[in-house]
Amino acid sequence: MMWYKTKVTEKLGITYPIIQAGMAGGVTTPELVAVVSSHGGLGNLGAGYMQPKAMLESIQHIKKLTDKPFGVNLFVPETPDVSLEEIKQANERLAPFREELNVSIVPEVKRPTSSLFYEQVDIIIEERVPVCSFTFGLPDKETVQRLKENEIIVIGTATTVEEALANEALGMDMVVMQGSEAGGHRGTFIGTYQEAMIGTTALVPQAVDQLSIPVIGAGGIMDGRGVLSTLVLGAEAVQMGTAFVTCKESGAKSQHKAAILNRTADDTTVSPVFSGKPARGIRNEFMKEMEKCASDVPAYPLQNTLTKEIRSEAAKQNRPDMMSLWSGQNPGGTEQLSANELITHITEQVNHILKGKW
Amino acid sequence: MMWYKTKVTEKLGITYPIIQAGMAGGVTTPELVAVVSSHGGLGNLGAGYMQPKAMLESIQHIKKLTDKPFGVNLFVPETPDVSLEEIKQANERLAPFREELNVSIVPEVKRPTSSLFYEQVDIIIEERVPVCSFTFGLPDKETVQRLKENEIIVIGTATTVEEALANEALGMDMVVMQGSEAGGHRGTFIGTYQEAMIGTTALVPQAVDQLSIPVIGAGGIMDGRGVLSTLVLGAEAVQMGTAFVTCKESGAKSQHKAAILNRTADDTTVSPVFSGKPARGIRNEFMKEMEKCASDVPAYPLQNTLTKEIRSEAAKQNRPDMMSLWSGQNPGGTEQLSANELITHITEQVNHILKGKW
Numbered sequence: 001m002m003w004y005k006t007k008v009t010e011k012l013g014i015t016y017p018i019i020q021a022g023m024a025g026g027v028t029t030p031e032l033v034a035v036v037s038s039h040g041g042l043g044n045l046g047a048g049y050m051q052p053k054a055m056l057e058s059i060q061h062i063k064k065l066t067d068k069p070f071g072v073n074l075f076v077p078e079t080p081d082v083s084l085e086e087i088k089q090a091n092e093r094l095a096p097f098r099e100e101l102n103v104s105i106v107p108e109v110k111r112p113t114s115s116l117f118y119e120q121v122d123i124i125i126e127e128r129v130p131v132c133s134f135t136f137g138l139p140d141k142e143t144v145q146r147l148k149e150n151e152i153i154v155i156g157t158a159t160t161v162e163e164a165l166a167n168e169a170l171g172m173d174m175v176v177m178q179g180s181e182a183g184g185h186r187g188t189f190i191g192t193y194q195e196a197m198i199g200t201t202a203l204v205p206q207a208v209d210q211l212s213i214p215v216i217g218a219g220g221i222m223d224g225r226g227v228l229s230t231l232v233l234g235a236e237a238v239q240m241g242t243a244f245v246t247c248k249e250s251g252a253k254s255q256h257k258a259a260i261l262n263r264t265a266d267d268t269t270v271s272p273v274f275s276g277k278p279a280r281g282i283r284n285e286f287m288k289e290m291e292k293c294a295s296d297v298p299a300y301p302l303q304n305t306l307t308k309e310i311r312s313e314a315a316k317q318n319r320p321d322m323m324s325l326w327s328g329q330n331p332g333g334t335e336q337l338s339a340n341e342l343i344t345h346i347t348e349q350v351n352h353i354l355k356g357k358w
Numbered sequence: 359m360m361w362y363k364t365k366v367t368e369k370l371g372i373t374y375p376i377i378q379a380g381m382a383g384g385v386t387t388p389e390l391v392a393v394v395s396s397h398g399g400l401g402n403l404g405a406g407y408m409q410p411k412a413m414l415e416s417i418q419h420i421k422k423l424t425d426k427p428f429g430v431n432l433f434v435p436e437t438p439d440v441s442l443e444e445i446k447q448a449n450e451r452l453a454p455f456r457e458e459l460n461v462s463i464v465p466e467v468k469r470p471t472s473s474l475f476y477e478q479v480d481i482i483i484e485e486r487v488p489v490c491s492f493t494f495g496l497p498d499k500e501t502v503q504r505l506k507e508n509e510i511i512v513i514g515t516a517t518t519v520e521e522a523l524a525n526e527a528l529g530m531d532m533v534v535m536q537g538s539e540a541g542g543h544r545g546t547f548i549g550t551y552q553e554a555m556i557g558t559t560a561l562v563p564q565a566v567d568q569l570s571i572p573v574i575g576a577g578g579i580m581d582g583r584g585v586l587s588t589l590v591l592g593a594e595a596v597q598m599g600t601a602f603v604t605c606k607e608s609g610a611k612s613q614h615k616a617a618i619l620n621r622t623a624d625d626t627t628v629s630p631v632f633s634g635k636p637a638r639g640i641r642n643e644f645m646k647e648m649e650k651c652a653s654d655v656p657a658y659p660l661q662n663t664l665t666k667e668i669r670s671e672a673a674k675q676n677r678p679d680m681m682s683l684w685s686g687q688n689p690g691g692t693e694q695l696s697a698n699e700l701i702t703h704i705t706e707q708v709n710h711i712l713k714g715k716w
Contacts (some may be wrong), residue, residue: 044636063626180538181557195627199539201587202578202687209690217412219559228586269553329560332567353590 003065003228003350005216008174008237010130012153013069015040016347019176019216020244020339022073023134023326029056032249032339034065039340048075052119053104059127071155072124076189077114080299090139090298090306094217097286097322100110104241107305114212118143125150133176136277136300137189144171155216157187159196164207164215166190166308176239179219183242183328185279187272193270193278200230208234220330223347242328247339255320259284260331261276268331268341274311276303282331285321286310295310361708362554362585365572365593366532369491371427373398374705375595376585377574378602378697380491381542381684382406388416389555390607390697392423397710402491408432410477417485428480429489429513434497434547435472438657448656448664454646455680459671465663475521476501483508491515494635494658504530512572515545522565523575524548534597535565536579543637544628551628551636558588566592571584578688582707600686605697613678615640618689626689631633632669632682634661640689643679644668653677654672654682 008015020036021325033043045062047055051129055072062070070267087109098106121143124132132147133155147154148171156167156175168174178187179200187195200219208213217235221227232240244250246257259282269283273290277300281287290297297303307324314322338347364375378394380386380402382702387645391401391458401419405413413430419563420428438488439546445467456464464678467553482490491513505512514525525533536545537558546554558577565573575593579585586595604609604615617640625704627641631648648655672680695703 013359014446148599154590179557179559181560195553197538198577199537200559200689201537202539202580205581205583206688206690220557222560223563225591226559229590232590233583303553328563332564341564 002168004347006231006236008216010132011173011214012042014042016343017231018042019237020044020050020238021218021239021241022046022071023241023245024050024073024075026251026333027146027245028067029107029249029251031062032244032247033062033070033322035249035339036244036343037070038066039343040133041217041343042069042071042131044071044073044131044212045291047072048119048135050120052123055120056123056127059129070131071133072120073133073135074117074139076134076137077112077117078136078300079112079114081111082109082298082302085300087306089131091291091294091305092304093290093293094310097310101310101317101319101322102314104211105309106312107308109302109305112301115162118278121175123145124152128152130156135187137186138166138170141170158207159186159203160198161190161210163188163190163196164211168211169212172213174214174216174236175207175211176216176218177202177203177235181220181329182218183245183268184278184326185275186275189270190235190277194229197270202234204230204233205236219232220328222328222330222332224346224353226330227346228350228353242331243342244339246333246336247342248336249339253315253323255315255318255323256325259325260327261333261336262296263327263331267328268327272297272300274304276300279324280325280328282325284323284325284329286323301305303337361589361712362705364589364594366574367663369531369572372400374701375589376400376596377597378402378705379542379597379599379713380404380433381599382408382433384601384609387399387607387609388419388604390605390609391428391595393697394439394602394701395426395428397694397701399701400427400429400430400489402429402489404508405430405478406493408478410481411472413478414481417481417487417575417714419441419481427488429491429677430478430487430580431491431493432475432524434492434495435470435473435475435568436494436658437470438444438660439469440467440656440660444656445660445664447654448661451648451651452664455668459668459675461671463665467660467663470659479504483509484703486510489513493543493545496524499528512677514569517544517546517551517561518564519523519568521546521554521566522569526569530571532572532574532594533565533569533647534574534576535561535593537561539578539687540576541603541626541638542684543633545633546636560567560589560590561588562588562593578686580686580688580690582704584688585704586708586711591692594685600684602688602697603684603699604691605696605700606694607697611673611681612677613673614683615622615694617678618685619691619694621685621689626685626687628641630655630661632662633664634658638686640683641686642681642683644681661712671677676683
């Protein structure tokens with residue numbers, strides 16, 4: 001039963017078509033990335049928010065831990081023009097949360113630039129990272145060319161077939177189709193996110209039918225059933241985020257892990273209130289309170305900067321009601337596994353399903 | 359390869375775990391229902407809007423066409439209290455569409471009652487229809503008991519695990535889990551529909567893990583890939599709507615069939631503007647124009663009554679921009695098939711997938 005041999009595993013040089021999503025914000029420790037890669041998947045460092053030095057150290061750390069291929073995920077930069085008045089209003093709305101947590105620091109907001117992104121790309125090339133993936137849009141053509149000339153495999157993210165075709169046209173080697181079930185930030189970059197909330201079951205086959213490059217399915221996949229079902233839909237691999245958040249090697253806060261393990265899917269929602277960009281997470285008090293002004297929060301990454309202290313202080317004070325508890329629509333589980341145990345569970349479950357009536 | 363033998367096929371006495379959704383509004387002609395059942399699936403008459411006489415005639419017609427099991431789908435009645443002022447405002451908003459179509463009839467709106475529902479249930483029992491399914495909520499316990507005493511299999515609809523557990527507690531023999539990809543009306547009956555937009559990939563495994571009764575997966579399933587993937591997720595059958603709308607035997611308007619065959623998924627949205635109840639369809643001018651007052655339309659079934667002439671006149675005048683073009687998130691296809699061809703295609707595709715690497 002060679003279900004796990006696909007175009008993606010061949011191209012990436014990995015054993016199982018299981019990609020650990022490059023979640024930013026400290027979830028993807030070098031240990032997590034390395035364990036996933038060492039056990040036949042593709043680990044990914046979520047470097048979206050990382051400064052060059054920290055990113056370089058993480059990459060070098062991963063290399064010490066594994067000699068298998070791994071990837072780095074980058075955020076395509078956005079440099080929105082936000083007025084001081086908007087920032088002021090946003091700070092007013094956040095004041096009650098700061099007060100509740102005794103946070104006195106109101107972050108200084110600078111106009112975002114693209115320079116971090118290009119420094120990150122340079123490091124990826126210098127360090128010969130095998131795979132570079134992108135979310136939040138399309139990088140410029142020169143960047144894609146540079147990476148490819150350096151034999152780095154490039155992976156894009158899309159939430160609609162239109163976005164996937166744009167990734168293909170840009171030269172991406174493969175594309176992650178992010179179904180509406182997915183946790184964390186939406187990768188939508190054409191139109192509004194509401195127009196691009198397509199479930200994995202509907203999204204993957206459409207993309208497979210209209211693209212030439214391999215499709216990686218994502219969104220709501222938590223176990224062997226989800227992996228095999230997505231391969232049946234025509235995907236050549238899956239990307240899983242939430243399932244890896246709760247792993248022992250993950251750097252997610254303990255409250256975040258507990259929230260995923262104990263919750264049901266009815267509790268998640270997509271909202272831009274934490275970062276300015278729509279993201280799916282467990283609907284806690286912060287999300288509920290801020291919902292009424294959701295359309296007024298400053299664009300990403302500005303709101304993300306404004307809520308930074310609130311989120312980190314909430315974690316320190318054990319207040320999950322004010323943390324960003326990113327999760328897909330299929331949270332649950334009963335225990336923290338090591339990432340290698342998770343991969344073993346998944347592959348055993350797939351084999352078990354296939355040994356059944358099929 | 360006995361992939362098609364499941365608890366649901368055994369209980370229903372059908373060959374394939376493929377259920378044709380009981381779509382209302384004339385789509386499910388006796389021919390469609392009978393062809394699906396004759397070819398090993400479960401055909402369903404969508405009787406939600408049908409008057410007793412028409413429903414009885416359809417059931418008797420189906421029986422002449424097939425001796426295989428089939429079902430009837432009913433709408434659990436809703437009797438909202440809507441003020442005359444609300445109706446007046448709704449009519450004002452609809453006036454431009456009536457004008458455009460030269461529709462002079464402004465329908466008289468009566469307070470909805472539950473009496474039709476109980477007449478429908480009586481007919482189902484008298485006619486010994488093998489299967490009765492429900493959507494839009496839970497029927498009363500007595501109705502479920504009466505049907506079961508008459509050896510009629512009862513199937514509920516749910517959009518969350520909470521709703522599914524309520525169906526199970528009521529005595530339903532099985533439950534359709536309607537993923538967010540699904541076309542047509544949402545079956546949500548606990549909380550708001552926005553809180554219950556869970557993709558099939560996430561919804562089905564959760565339900566399977568928490569229910570004792572068999573789960574039927576629905577939402578975005580259009581071909582053999584979708585069918586097999588949903589069975590892999592743990593469903594014991596699938597329910598398909600959109601794929602059957604375009605079949606030759608379907609009574610859907612030609613513009614509706616064409617809209618599904620020619621569109622891509624990015625074009626669908628969930629909106630209550632046609633009927634007062636959220637439903638997924640192709641986002642046409644009527645939906646776009648009415649979007650701004652979506653939260654003000656009178657509750658189902660009142661808005662449905664108010665838009666009736668607009669919809670039927672739009673079809674007559676070939677104005678798909680004002681018709682309700684229900685569709686799931688995976689529309690497409692290139693040709694109208696007979697329902698038996700569709701079932702054959704699906705089963706052949708499943709066999710083909712299973713003969714591949716698995």
